[in-house]
Amino acid sequence: MSIKTTLTVLxxxxxxxxxxxxxxxxxAKDIADKAAxxxxxxxxxxxxxxxxxxxxxxxxxxxxxxxxxxRAVIWAQNKFxxxxxxxxxxxxxxxxxxxxxxxxAEIVSPFPQPLVITALGNSIPxxxxxxxxxxxxxxxLDDLKAAKPEQVNGKIVFINRKMTAHRDGRDYGPTVSARGxxxxxxxxxxxxGLLIRSVGTHxxxxxxxxxxxxKEGVTKIPAAALSAPDADLxxxxxxRGNPVTVKMTLGSQPGPMYTSHNVIxxxxxxxxxxxxxxxGGHLDSWDLGTGAVDDGAGCAVTMAAAEFLARHxxxxxxxxxxxxxxxxxxxLWGGNQYRDRHAxxxxxxxxxxxxxxxxxxxxxxxxxxxxxxxxxxxxxQQIMAPLGIEAGDNNASNGPDLIxxxxxxxxxxxxxLDGTDYFDLHHTADDTFDKIEAKRLNQTAAAYATFTFxxxxxxxxxxxGESYLVEKAKAERNK
Numbered sequence: 001m002s003i004k005t006t007l008t009v010l011x012x013x014x015x016x017x018x019x020x021x022x023x024x025x026x027x028a029k030d031i032a033d034k035a036a037x038x039x040x041x042x043x044x045x046x047x048x049x050x051x052x053x054x055x056x057x058x059x060x061x062x063x064x065x066x067x068x069x070x071r072a073v074i075w076a077q078n079k080f081x082x083x084x085x086x087x088x089x090x091x092x093x094x095x096x097x098x099x100x101x102x103x104x105a106e107i108v109s110p111f112p113q114p115l116v117i118t119a120l121g122n123s124i125p126x127x128x129x130x131x132x133x134x135x136x137x138x139x140x141l142d143d144l145k146a147a148k149p150e151q152v153n154g155k156i157v158f159i160n161r162k163m164t165a166h167r168d169g170r171d172y173g174p175t176v177s178a179r180g181x182x183x184x185x186x187x188x189x190x191x192x193g194l195l196i197r198s199v200g201t202h203x204x205x206x207x208x209x210x211x212x213x214x215k216e217g218v219t220k221i222p223a224a225a226l227s228a229p230d231a232d233l234x235x236x237x238x239x240r241g242n243p244v245t246v247k248m249t250l251g252s253q254p255g256p257m258y259t260s261h262n263v264i265x266x267x268x269x270x271x272x273x274x275x276x277x278x279x280g281g282h283l284d285s286w287d288l289g290t291g292a293v294d295d296g297a298g299c300a301v302t303m304a305a306a307e308f309l310a311r312h313x314x315x316x317x318x319x320x321x322x323x324x325x326x327x328x329x330x331x332l333w334g335g336n337q338y339r340d341r342h343a344x345x346x347x348x349x350x351x352x353x354x355x356x357x358x359x360x361x362x363x364x365x366x367x368x369x370x371x372x373x374x375x376x377x378x379x380x381q382q383i384m385a386p387l388g389i390e391a392g393d394n395n396a397s398n399g400p401d402l403i404x405x406x407x408x409x410x411x412x413x414x415x416x417l418d419g420t421d422y423f424d425l426h427h428t429a430d431d432t433f434d435k436i437e438a439k440r441l442n443q444t445a446a447a448y449a450t451f452t453f454x455x456x457x458x459x460x461x462x463x464x465g466e467s468y469l470v471e472k473a474k475a476e477r478n479k
Contacts, residue, residue: 024375031457034314035383038453041312042446043387048304049438051079052297056290056433063287064327065097065258072283073261076299076324080265083307085322087268090261091341093326095333097258098122100287101251103224105195108132108245111237117195117224118288119252120179121211121330124220130249131156131193131222137238141178144185153190156246157182160231165201169357169419175199176210183223184215193248194223197231202424205229209286209427211330222250260284260326262334265303267310269318269456276319277455278352279305279448282328282401289431293422296433297441298355299324305448309456318350318456325401328356335401343408347465351455352410353448354399357417359436360444364416365451366392368406368472370463377413380454387447392416407477409470411462413455415447 027035055075062072073090080088098121105115136155138144144152144159159182163175178196186194198208207227214220226234237244263283269275281298285291306320325334342349351369365384367377374394381391397406398414406412418440425431455462463469 025373025460026375027379027454027457027459031454032379032383035450035454038309038314039384039387039446039450042305042308042449043442045304045308045442045445046438047307048300048441048445049436051300051303052292052436052441053433054079055296055299056292060290061287062283062285062291064095064260064284064330064333065255066287069260069284073263076263076283079303080263083265083303084310085265085267085306087266089264091264091338092259092261093334093337094257094259095327095331097255098330099253099255101125101253103250103252105224105246105248107234107237108247110242110244113233115230115233115246116205116207116227117230117248118207118209119250120223120225121209122214123212123223123250123252125252126193126222126248126250130247132245132247133192135234135238135244135246137235141182141185144182147189149189152186155191156193156195156248157186157191158234159194159196160235161197163199163201163423165420165423167363167418167420168416169422172199172423179210179225180213183212183221184218187219187221191221193221195246195248196225198225198228200228200423200426200428203228204430206428206430209288222248224248224250262326262338263324265306265322267306267316267320269316271317273319275348275350276321277452278321278323278349279354279452280323280325280401281355282334283324284327284329286329286427288427288429289425290433291431292433292436293358293425293431294427295328295356297359297436301355301441301445301448304445305452308445308449309453314453316456320452320456328401332400332403336404338401339404339408343405346405346408346410349405349410349464350458351413351462352399352402352405353413353415353451354402355415355417355444355448356400357398357419358422359441360417361440362387362389362415362444362447363418364390364392366396366414366416367394368396368412368469369394370466370468373460373462376458376460376462380451383454384447384450387443389447407473409465409473411464411469413451415451417444
């Protein structure tokens with residue numbers, strides 16, 4: 001063989017090796033084509049509407065630790081079986097309980113008027129005679145933290161932080177801190193009670209509940225949320241420059257430990273049944289509404305997405321596991337205890353996504369995967385694009401019940417739900433089935449069905465339990 005021929009052969013071989021090395025992973029054409037079919041046909045399917053109607057009608061409000069919580073677990077088991085899931089089982093979740101009681105308030109002086117309030121989750125009660133004290137107002141939790149004890153001692157703190165609406169809900173974090181940490185920060189300065197402007201974006205006269213926290217070594221004080229119009233009333237009265245005295249009476253009480261369950265339904269994959277796509281929502285709700293939007297919608301779209309794939313006998317290389325988590329509202333108990341059981345097998349979770357931000361529609365797909373898998377994420381988004389879904393980044397963090405497993409290095413996807421009006425209803429008596437819109441819910445279910453089908457048939461791992469995601473989680477925890 002001549003030198004020229006040899007060089008030609010070597011050049012060809014090197015080029016061939018480089019081409020193979022540079023090849024990006026991609027979905028098989030038949031899988032991509034079937035995913036497009038799922039996308040188009042699942043958007044016209046009304047199964048998710050039927051599921052959320054069933055949950056809100058047959059169970060209704062299902063606060064963790066109540067009799068309705070137990071009925072919701074039974075409902076979920078039966079619904080999974082009726083939908084044709086191969087396997088259905090329960091995993092126990094144990095947590096402390098809390099019970100709402102009487103909740104009334106009034107302005108005693110200078111201009112007596114009733115106030116509409118609701119106790120914050122975990123709040124202690126007042127005495128049966130109620131609590132009367134002068135109001136001291138702060139614009140934010142940070143302003144309260146900067147106050148002197150003499151400004152606050154013996155008074156009821158009122159935090160008047162208004163929340164603004166955004167598609168991605170970005171103002172929730174800065175606003176909700178008053179609800180979560182307000183009781184502790186107010187008590188540190190000698191306050192005897194806390195009132196906050198409801199963490200919401202609507203001006204209806206319905207207060208928004210939600211969980212609050214106490215801290216060991218800090219006196220516990222009663223805490224409640226005012227409806228937006230009642231917060232405005234208080235602001236207007238304080239603006240007149242005279243002391244304002246409010247009386248509030250709360251009958252809420254801590255309760256005994258209780259064991260509920262994460263309810264799990266699985267559709268078994270044909271080739272790698274021990275690997276699975278994890279989707280779901282949280283089964284519990286607060287007790288004021290019927291939990292249609294938070295999080296009946298999330299439970300419904302993920303159950304319907306998996307059922308759609310099974311009903312149409314679409315090929316599934318891996319299993320699909322739908323988890324309806326227990327007691328998200330009062331401390332992520334279901335998600336944390338799922339981690340306790342499954343952290344050691346995190347590599348078996350090919351990908352995960354939770355629906356817990358209302359009914360949608362989905363407007364963006366973001367990921368948290370190893371870099372080598374990003375071409376697959378790009379292809380997934382391109383297939384989902386006709387649903388109106390744009391590309392996000394690789395820093396997905398959504399899904400409160402998935403935080404614990406994310407911290408173990410689980411590959412995570414966020415199907416970002418449009419939350420422009422989510423906080424109009426969030427944790428209020430107005431969170432009811434009539435607020436669910438079929439077009440929005442069906443698009444969300446179609447997005448979850450398409451994502452789930454593609455993830456179940458991915459040609460490679462997205463990185464769960466591998467060094468990139470494990471180290472990424474570790475670095476975030478150490479910040």
